[in-house]
Amino acid sequence: MDIPSFLNNTNPYFQKLKSSDKAKFHDRVEKFIDRKSITGRQNFLVTQEVRVTLAAAAVQLTLGLDTWDLDYFSQILIYPSEYQNPQTRQMHKGETNMGGFMCFSWIDFLRGNKTPDDKINLGLHEFGHALRFSGMQGHEPDYFFDNYFKRWLACASREYTKMRKGYASILRKYGAVNINEFFSVVVETFFENPQEFKTNLPELYHHTSILLNQTTAIDGSIVLNCRESLMKLNISKDIKENRALLKYVLPNSGAIYAALLFVIFGCFSLLGDGYKHPPAYILFILAGLCWLHLERKYTRVYFKGKNLIIEKGFFLTKNPHSKTLPISQLISFYANYYELDNTPKIEGCNIVFYYEGDFYEENLYFELSQPHFDQLCDALIANYVHVHIVR
Numbered sequence: 230m231d232i233p234s235f236l237n238n239t240n241p242y243f244q245k246l247k248s249s250d251k252a253k254f255h256d257r258v259e260k261f262i263d264r265k266s267i268t269g270r271q272n273f274l275v276t277q278e279v280r281v282t283l284a285a286a287a288v289q290l291t292l293g294l295d296t297w298d299l300d301y302f303s304q305i306l307i308y309p310s311e312y313q314n315p316q317t318r319q320m321h322k323g324e325t326n327m328g329g330f331m332c333f334s335w336i337d338f339l340r341g342n343k344t345p346d347d348k349i350n351l352g353l354h355e356f357g358h359a360l361r362f363s364g365m366q367g368h369e370p371d372y373f374f375d376n377y378f379k380r381w382l383a384c385a386s387r388e389y390t391k392m393r394k395g396y397a398s399i400l401r402k403y404g405a406v407n408i409n410e411f412f413s414v415v416v417e418t419f420f421e422n423p424q425e426f427k428t429n430l431p432e433l434y435h436h437t438s439i440l441l442n443q444t445t446a447i448d449g450s451i452v453l454n455c456r457e458s459l460m461k462l463n464i465s466k467d468i469k470e471n472r473a474l475l476k477y478v479l480p481n482s483g484a485i486y487a488a489l490l491f492v493i494f495g496c497f498s499l500l501g502d503g504y505k506h507p508p509a510y511i512l513f514i515l516a517g518l519c520w521l522h523l524e525r526k527y528t529r530v531y532f533k534g535k536n537l538i539i540e541k542g543f544f545l546t547k548n549p550h551s552k553t554l555p556i557s558q559l560i561s562f563y564a565n566y567y568e569l570d571n572t573p574k575i576e577g578c579n580i581v582f583y584y585e586g587d588f589y590e591e592n593l594y595f596e597l598s599q600p601h602f603d604q605l606c607d608a609l610i611a612n613y614v615h616v617h618i619v620r
Contacts, residue, residue: 230277232258239282241345242289245451254292258284264302273309273335282342283307283333286352290360290416293442293453298373299359304330311337323351325358348401348418357413373456374580377440377586380560384436384613385411399429432613435459454489460583463555466610468532491516528591530580532556532608537582539591558583561615564602 233255236243242596243254259400261284283305291297302325311334324332333351341350363425364370365510385408392405399422404414418426419437423445427434438444439456446452495512529540537559540551579592597605606616 230281232281235278235281237286239342240285240289242451243285245445245449247450250292250451250453254285254288257288257292257297261287264298264300264303268304268306270306270308270312270332273307275307279307279335283338283352284339286342286350287356287359289420290353290356290441291371293456294371294374296369298376299363299365300319301329301357301368302331302359306330306332307338308332308334309336310334323355325355325362327362331355332341332361343573346420346421348414350417350421353417353420357416358409361409363414373442374440377560377583378519379581379615380613381436381440382408383610383615384433385415388430388433399425432464435462435464436613457586460557461537461555463557464606465535465556465612467534468556468605468612488516488519491519529592529595530591530592532605538583552584554584554615556612558587559609559612559614561617562606562609563617563619564606566620 232469233251235257236251236255243251245273261554262280265284267275267280267283287299288297291299302425311322312332313319314321314324321332323333323393326332335357339352341352341354360371364375367456388398388400389404389408389411391404392400398404400411400418401414404411415433415437419434419441423434439459442456443451443453444455444459491512495509495516498506498509498512531538535556537556538551539554559580559582561581562578563580573618578595579590581588581590583589606618609616
C-alpha cells in the first residue's frame with residue numbers, strides 16, 4: 230500500500246502539511262502501526278487502510294510532540310459499530326481505558342472524518358484522552374506537554390467554568406462533563422474549526438497551540454514547532470511592579486550556621502601562632518564555600534510590565550546571573566500561607582518557568598502582606614499562570 234498517496238487522497242490534515250512534515254507524518258504512522266496491537270471485534274476485518282486511518286488520527290494530534298506514540302495504550306480494539314462495555318453494560322462509540330487499551334466504533338470513527346469541520350471527531354477525541362492519561366499511568370509523557378499542561382489548565386478553567394454554569398460556547402456541550410472531556414473537546418475544535426476557535430477564544434487557542442506545538446496559519450496550512458515563537462509573543466497583561474513590596478529574607482539553611490561557625494573557629498585558630506598554620510585558612514575556605522552555596526540558593530523575583538525579572542545571589546554573586554523573561558514563560562506559582570497570632574502571613578514560595586528550551590524551579594524566601602499577596606495572585610491568574618496556595 231502506498232501510504233503517502235492514500236493519506237494525500239483521504240486526510241485533509243495531511244494535505245495541509247509541507248513536504249518535510251508529510252515525511253515525518255508518514256514515518257510516525259508506520260511506527261504507530263508497528264507498535265500497537267490493532268484487533269477487530271465482532272467479525273470486523275482490520276485492513277491496512279483501517280490501520281493507516283486509525284494511526285493518522287493519533288499522529289495528527291501528536292505531530293508537534295517529541296514523545297508521541299502513547300505507549301501506555303498498546304492495544305486498540307475496533308468494533309464495526311456501537312458496542313456494549315462488558316463491565317458497565319453501557320453502549321459506547323469509543324473508549325480510552327485505564328487498563329491500557331482503547332476501543333472504537335469504526336462507523337463512528339469514519340463519520341468523524343467525513344465532516345472535517347463539525348467539531349466532532351471520535352479519533353481525535355479518544356486519542357486526546359490517551360495523550361492526557363498516558364503520563365498519568367507512570368509511562369513517559371511528552372516532557373513539554375506534561376510541564377506546560379498546568380499553564381494550559383489555568384487558561385482553560387475559565388471557559389470550562391462558564392460551560393459548567395450553562396453559558397453558551399463554541400465548544401461542544403459535552404466538554405462540560407469534566408475537565409478531561411473538556412480537553413478532548415478542545416482538541417476536536419482545535420483541528421476541525423481552528424479559525425472559529427481562534428476568533429472566539431484566542432487565549433485558549435494560543436495556549437493549545439503552544440501545548441501541542443502546532444497551529445493553523447491564516448492560509449489553512451499547518452505550522453509545526455511554533456511554540457517558541459508563540460511564547461515570545463508575550464500576549465500577557467501588565468503586572469504592577471512589586472519590587473518594593475517583597476521583603477526578602479535569607480533561607481533558613483544550615484549553610485548560614487556552618488559558615489558562621491567556620492568563621493568563628495577560623496578566627497580562634499589565628500590566635501597565637503595559628504596564623505602560621507593551614508587550619509585557620511582551611512576553615513575560612515570552608516566558610517566561603519558554605520556562603521557561596523547559600524548565595525546560589527538565594528533568589529529574588531519581581532514583575533515589571535509584561536516581564537518577570539529573576540535575580541540570583543545575595544551579595545558576592547548578586548546580579549551576574551539575572552535573567553528577564555516574558556510572563557508568558559511563567560508556568561506556576563506556589564505560595565506558603567499560614568496564620569500567626571490570627572494574622573495571615575505569606576512567607577516564601579516557588580515558581581516554575583520555561584527558559585531556553587527547559588523548565589526550571591526556583592525557591593523564593595520573602596514576606597508579603599495579605600492585600601499585596603491577593604493583588605499579585607489576581608494579576609497572575611489574569612495572565613493564566615497556575616497559582617496554588619499551600620495552607
